[in-house]
Amino acid sequence: MVIFGDYHTHTRYSGGRYNVKHATGTILENAMSAKEKGLKQIAITEHGFSHKLYGVKRKNIDRMRKEIDDAKQKTGVDILLGIEANIISSEGDVDLTSEDIKKLDFIIVGFHNFAKAKNLKEFFKFRLPNMLNLKREKDIKRNTLALMKAMDKYPIDLISHPGSHMSLDFETIGKHAVNTNTHLELNGKRICYSKNDVKKLVQMGVMFMANSDAHSAIRVGEVNKGINFAIKYDIPQKNIANLEKFPYLKNLKRN
Ligand SMILES: [Zn+2]
Numbered sequence: 001m002v003i004f005g006d007y008h009t010h011t012r013y014s015g016g017r018y019n020v021k022h023a024t025g026t027i028l029e030n031a032m033s034a035k036e037k038g039l040k041q042i043a044i045t046e047h048g049f050s051h052k053l054y055g056v057k058r059k060n061i062d063r064m065r066k067e068i069d070d071a072k073q074k075t076g077v078d079i080l081l082g083i084e085a086n087i088i089s090s091e092g093d094v095d096l097t098s099e100d101i102k103k104l105d106f107i108i109v110g111f112h113n114f115a116k117a118k119n120l121k122e123f124f125k126f127r128l129p130n131m132l133n134l135k136r137e138k139d140i141k142r143n144t145l146a147l148m149k150a151m152d153k154y155p156i157d158l159i160s161h162p163g164s165h166m167s168l169d170f171e172t173i174g175k176h177a178v179n180t181n182t183h184l185e186l187n188g189k190r191i192c193y194s195k196n197d198v199k200k201l202v203q204m205g206v207m208f209m210a211n212s213d214a215h216s217a218i219r220v221g222e223v224n225k226g227i228n229f230a231i232k233y234d235i236p237q238k239n240i241a242n243l244e245k246f247p248y249l250k251n252l253k254r255n
């Protein structure tokens, strides 16, 4: 199995307003590590703007594009400017404007505990129950509907660590992911699908992506957790989009 690209990597730009050291590498270091491991493509996907501790600053996006162009030239690895945006409401809002989206090649959406809710109402309705990791029927229903709405509203390429602190009905999410060409992640740190979930997701033709979610350059391309999970639960190779070839990515114009 050849891993073609790692589509979920962080750098020092995931530092937030307090410049917390959340991830350690630079864009060039992530690309160099990718090259060493034989990857053809990576995405730099910092935490979205509303993440209080680790979010990337909007003003850094243009600077990141320049660094990416430079790192591409130096390493020959293709690098996408992405983001790991936050879902911030039960209505499926994420922390991206249409102007932001125009600047990006690749969009991940995930739920994160420290992302600011859209407003106070959504804090109590959406963020708080998920911070508490509640899995009542009504939480699953609300979260599933929210993520489906997000997939309809935004050109999302990938849902990161589905089910982590956001309980979901995977069967409903899987169908919607197939209909909207959205990948579901086999995350390098957190995988929440049960064996039964996987069986149904594979049957309906869900496309997965095995990514590292690297927070240091050395971990770029380390997708063993996802691959081992795929082997254990019989996910066929053809259902993993970043093996052997470039995946179809809706935001990447040249694809
Ligand atoms: Zn994440």
Ligand SMILES: [Zn+2]
Pocket (backbone or CB within 6 Å): 008, 010, 084, 160, 213
């Ligand atoms: Zn991440």
